Structure formats: C-alpha cells, structure tokens
Amino acid sequence: MGVRVAVLGATGAVGKEMLTILEERLFPADSVHALASRKSIGVEVSYGDRDIKVEDSETFDFSKVDLVLASCGSDAIKVLAPKITAAGAMIVDNSSAFRMDPDVPLVVPEVNPDALEGAKKKRIVANPNCSTIQTVVALKPLHDLATITRVSCATYQSVSGAGNAAMDELWRQTRGIFVNDEVEKNEFPKQIAFNVIPRIGDLMEGGVTQEEWKMTVETKKILDPKIKLFATCVRVPVFVGHAVAAHVEFENEISAKLARDTLREAPGVMLIDNREDDGFITPVESVGEFAVFVSRVREDPTVENGLALWIVADNLRKGAALNAVQIAEGLNNRGLLG
Template identity: 60%
Template sequence: MGFKVAVAGATGNVGREMLAILEERGFPVSEVVPLASRRSIGQEVSFGDKTLKVKALENYDFSDTDICLMSAGGTVSKEWSPKIAAQGCVVIDNSSAWRYDSDVPLIVPEVNADAITGFTKRNIIANPNCSTAQLVVALKPLHDRFGITRVVVSTYQSVSGAGKDGMDELDRQTKALYSMKDPEQKKFPARIAFNVIPHIDVFMEDGYTKEEWKMNVETKKILDPKIKLTATCVRVPVFIGHSESVNIECEKPISVKEATELLRQSPGLLVVDKHEDHGYSTPLDAAGEDATYISRIREDATVKNGLAFWCVSDNLRKGAALNAVQIAEVLVNRKLIKPRAKAAA
C-alpha cells in the first residue's frame, strides 16, 4: 500500500522538481495531490506520464494524507504547516519557517538521519537552506574523521535560489543588454546580468546577511554546535546550481590524499578532481544531478590541519526538492509512518 502525498507550492520551481523526483525515485505513492494558491486552481502539472490538476491549499482536507511536501514559502508554512500537522499529516517544509525551532528536526539524510525521530513533537520536519545542504554533505565525513573546528565558505549562488522571478530577471536583463537596452531591475538589489552581488537576504546588525547567518546556525544544528563558521554569500548570473569555495581547519592532521579517498567513499558525493582543463565541476555539470560534486581538493597551508575544496550542487534538487523526498524516504524506510487507513488505493 502506498502513501498519499501532497505537494504544496506545486506550480513553483521547487514544487515541480518535487513532483519529478517523487516519480524518478519510485517513491511508494498511492496518490499525489498538487496544491497551490487559489489563483492556480486548475493549472496542470506533470507527474511522470500523468497530468495533474492543481487544487487550492486553503480548501484541502489533509485527514487522509500521509505526507505534505511544503514549498510555498515561509509565510504560508507558518500559517498552514501546524494546521496540516494537526490533521496527522507529516509536513516536510522547504522554507526557513521551522528550521530554528528546537522541536523541529532539521534534516539532511546523509548527515543526521537519526535526528528525524524528533518529528513527532510537532509533526513537522525542516529542510535546510540550499547552500547549507550541500555544504554539510561535504563536511560530514571530514568532520567525523578529522574533527572540523572552523569553516570559511564563500558561495556563488544561482538566481534560481531566488525563485522563478530571479531566473526571469537574469533572462530579461541579458536579452536587454544584448539589444542595447537598459535592463529592468526588480528582484535583485543590483543588476545581476554580467555582474555578481555580495548580498543575499536582508542585512543584520553585525554586517552579515540573513543567508550567511542561516549557513552558520544550520550547520551547527545539523552537524555540530562547536563548529565555527563564517560565510560570504554571493549571487551570480547562473540559472541553476550553487557553488562554494570552502576552507576548513581540523583538530587532527589531514592530508589531501586521505581526504580525497574519504570523500570518494561518502554517500551523496562525487569527486571530480583532475589537475587539467575541466578536471573539476561547474554548476552546469551539476544541474539536473543528485550528487554534490567536490573538486579542487588541496592543502590550506595558512592554518594548521587545513584543507580547501570546491563544492557544487543543483540547488533545486539537493538544495531543496531532492532532500525533501529523501527525508520522506527515511520516514518510510525506517517505518516511522504508515499509510493511513483512508489513503486512496
């Protein structure tokens, strides 16, 4: 017997990716229900070779639904996730609304799957920020072996991290510039076409942005509260795929050879590291792929027990939709939930 799964925010970039990944991975569904706001009622989305009509989140009865993959934004999640959870449906939320709640587990299955048992407190599980997800997958094996004490990370984040509006703005500005027209600027605080912007989310009192704060707090919650992390988050004119330049400092001696072999053997990672032209991964290589790619592994001689590497991942997949589906798979595989009696056959 399969599980009845609702996807809230089904018409957005991540929602559509969730539907695609559920089908790709053969998740045991009895029924899939796409949900969105009222203005999207009747809109069609794809699930494998099926075409599904979108229903309104506001009017939907979750009493016979097992899992809700929530990708409708933080404001919607704050209002609806507790209501959905109260009806016995487990919410896996992609927004930042519940990540910092001590009663809500923040899960990356390759890193801290065991923490998922805490979901029963609120019936909600949080997905981390896209830039955090790929980072902690890479850090986990290195931390377990060498004891990471400090991380310095600079991100190169694609416009899809800002949703469809971000992708549309890059497309629109690029076309305008090639046509010798003034590019219209709406979504980003500066022109994104042929530019980079060291500003993602709002600024905080200490000068860091909220995106940088998220990476720090989430890494501590998922991996280890003792790790010190500083981040600089930058938006770049790439459609899909986040890249990160990462420097770590460890308690124990770490060699490039040992670290490379360890990363090659670790789940969710793919090492592409040759000292030659295109002997490394780019966002284009990672787009549409599940793995987090690791390249440019080298010693950081500026600190004791230091290592530097390059990390690339599809932010719509591992950074959002894939991770959410993997969380659902953990729930099912560990028998933490069962199909409800009313679920459609």
C-alpha cells in the same frame, strides 16, 4: 501500503522538481495531490508521464494525505502547518519557518538521519538552506575523520534560489543588454546579468545577511555546535547550480590525499578532482544530478591542518527537492508516516 502525498507550492520551481523526483525515485505514493494558491487552481503540472491539476491549498482536506512536501514560503506554511498536522499529516518543509525550532529536526539524510525520530514531537521536519545542504554533505565525512574546528566559505548561488521571477529577470536583463535596453531591476537590488551581487537576504546585526546567518546556525544544528563557520553569500548570473568555496580547519592532521580517498567513498558525494584543465565540476554540469560534487581538494599551507574544497550541487535538486524527498523516504522507512 503506499503513502498519500501532497506537494504544496506545486507550481514553483522547487515544487515542480519535487513532483519530478518523487516519480524518478519511485517513491511509494498511492496518490499525489498538487496544491498551490487559489490563482493556480486548475493549472496542470507534470507527475511522471501524466499531468495533475492543481488544487486550492486553503480549502484542501489534509486528512486525505499522510505527507505534505511544502515549498510555499515561510509565511504560508506557518498559517497552514497547524491545520496540516492536526489532520494527521507529516510536513517536510523547505522554508526557513521551522529550521531553528528546537522541537523540529533539521535534516540532511547523509549527515544526521537519526534526527528524524524528533519528527514525532510536532510532525514537522525542516529542510535546510540550499547552500547549507551541499556544504554539510561534503564536510560530514571529513569531520568524522579529523574533527572540523572552523570553516570560512564563499558561496556562488544561482538565481533559481530566488525563484522563477528571479530566473526571468536574469533572462530579460541578459537579452536586454544585447539590444541596448534599459536594465530593469525588480527581484535584485543590483543588475544580475553579467554581474555578481554580494548580498543574499536582509542585513542583520553586524552586517551579516540572513543567508550567511542561516549557513552558520544550520551547520551547527546539523553537524556540530562546536564548529565555527563564517560565510559570504554571493548571487551570480547562473540559472541553476550553487557552488561553495570552503576553507576548512581541523583539530587533527589531515592530508589532501586522505580527504580525497574519504570523499570518494562518502554517501551522496561525487569526487571529480583530476589535475587536468577540465578535471573539476562547474554548476552547469551539476544540473539534473543528485550528487554533491567536490573538486579542487588541496591543502591550505596558511593554517595548521587546513584544506580547501570546491563544492557544487543542483540547488533545486539536492539543495531543495531531492533532500526533501530523501527525508520523506527516511520517515517512511522508520514507520513515521500514516
């Protein structure tokens, strides 16, 4: 028997990608509902080779579904979650609303799939932050091999991570600069076209941003609470695809060759690391792909047992929608849906 599915936030970039990936991966859905706010009622979104009409999330009867893939923002899902779970449905939530709730599992299927059993408590599974997902997928096999003690990383995050309006702003600013129009800033505090912005999210105590804090605490919850991680998160003028430059320190000795051999066999990882001019992956090449790509694996001679990695993924896919669908597959395989 198949699963009855609703995609909440179906008109957004991640919601649309969820619908696409459900069909691409042949998820066993008996029915699929596209949900969004009242202003989007009747809008059509694609699911495979057919279009489905958007329904109102506020009035939808959630007893008609077994699973809700949510990408509607923290405030909205906090309001809707009690209604959804009371109706018997399971939520896979892409927002930050429940990530640090001790009774809600935070899951990357290649890293901590057994944590899905914790979904029985609240019928909610949290999808991690986009940059966290691709980072822990690459770090997990190396942590198993030599035990990571510390990670220092810089992210290069595309504007799609901030939504459709942010992508539109990059396009408008880029076009406007070529015709000498005044640069209008709405979604970002600084010009994003032909620029980089070293701040994502609000500032917290100590000058750390919300995005940087998320990477730290989420990595600890998913991978190992003993790992020390410090990040600088930067928005770059790229439409889709995030990159992370990670400098990793290990408890035990590890070579770049051993790391490459391990990553080559790791689930969810595609190693592209040739000593050639084009022997690495950039964000634009990751678009539409499922894998987390790792390139430029090399030893860091400035620290004992240190490695440097370049980690790239499609943030709308593995960084959001794909990971959510993989979680749904895991829940279904464990008999936790319906």
